[in-house]
């Protein structure tokens with residue numbers, strides 16, 4: 289079975305869809321697409337079934353990615369059964385997930401920026417109320433952390 293990673297944010301229309309698309313692209317380039325499976329979900333239910341925010345699709349396009357296939361999902365307690373690793377965008381997501389999952393499954397939850405040795409903070413900030421430049425900053429942060437996550441996962445799937 290492939291190693292399964294789910295990226296989680298609040299709405300699943302901005303940050304976690306960007307992380308999913310960026311990570312899938314990295315895995316494709318590294319020839320690891322059949323070993324590692326990525327998905328994304330939100331802790332909130334407001335946007336279930338919707339496409340990614342138009343600014344998410346636009347920022348992905350500006351940087352050479354395609355986010356048009358995304359449809360928002362909510363992360364539920366049972367979703368953990370389909371995940372080896374849950375990668376949260378911010379501390380609030382971690383708190384929500386750990387309350388939902390309890391100690392055992394909660395141990396699968398990590399913060400994305402933990403994997404970026406050059407990160408200056410722990411959170412990928414919510415760009416929802418920001419402008420296009422917030423989305424560009426978020427994408428840059430996510431690309432940087434996903435390279436670290438790739439190295440982490442590679443050592444796991446190569447072991």
Ligand code: 4NP
Nearest residue numbers: 297298299300301302303416
């Ligand atoms: P995301 O951004 O968590 O990065 O998808 C948000 C999207 C929608 C909302 C909040 C954050 N919202 O409150 O609807």
